[in-house]
Amino acid sequence: MNPSLQTIYDKKVFAILRGVHFDDLLPVAEALYEGGIRLLEITLNSPKALEGISLLQAQFGKRPDRMLIGAGTVLDVDSARAAIDAGSKFIISPNTDKETIRQTLASGVVSLPGAFTPTEIVAAHRFGGQIIKVFPAPDPTYFKNLKGPLDKIPMMPTGGVTVDNIAAYKAAGAVAFGIGSALVKAGAHDASSLENIRAQSRLLVQAIS
Helix, strand or coil: CCHHHHHHHHHCEEEEECCECHHHHHHHHHHHHHCCCCEEEEECCCCCHHHHHHHHHHHHCCCCCCCEEEEECCCCHHHHHHHHHCCCCEEECCCCCHHHHHHHHHCCCEEECEECCHHHHHHHHHCCCCCEEECCCCCHHHHHHHHCCCCCCCEEEECCCCCCCHHHHHHCCCCCEEECCCCCCCECCCHHHHHHHHHHHHHHHHHCC
């Protein structure tokens, strides 16, 4: 198995950074790391996203207990190439684009395309998606209903996952979890928000351990 894919299966919780100020990326990532998070997604519609991926990859990607850094909101092949060139170890999309999946896999990077309905999820998996991002994930019941007939497809709920329901998503069959504003808000961060990120990270990791 691809080492990055194995890390995703092992660590499970993705912190999604959307709109975080560039100057706050390092302290936010450090707070996540101290809280036990080892998967970090920077969305490409964030300021200086590619620079941020390179920065965090250099800082956290080579630690003995590394943090896996990748790109989210990747909508097309050109964006995927740029993110991979910047150091992304995974590519996450809100949609399913066959050529983006193929480019990602050809580069040896993990592909997590987005889908919502059973038809979309099956198509994303057939195109080569290694874990399908179910987006949005309205509640654990919807996710459980999907996993009934699609139990052989690895899926990750994103959008709506919190400390309160992450265990229910795990029980429903999720192999990983994408968590955005419930963990890291957009904008600037101070000492208080960083401590909150540490605390929430610990709770999320504990909830699925």
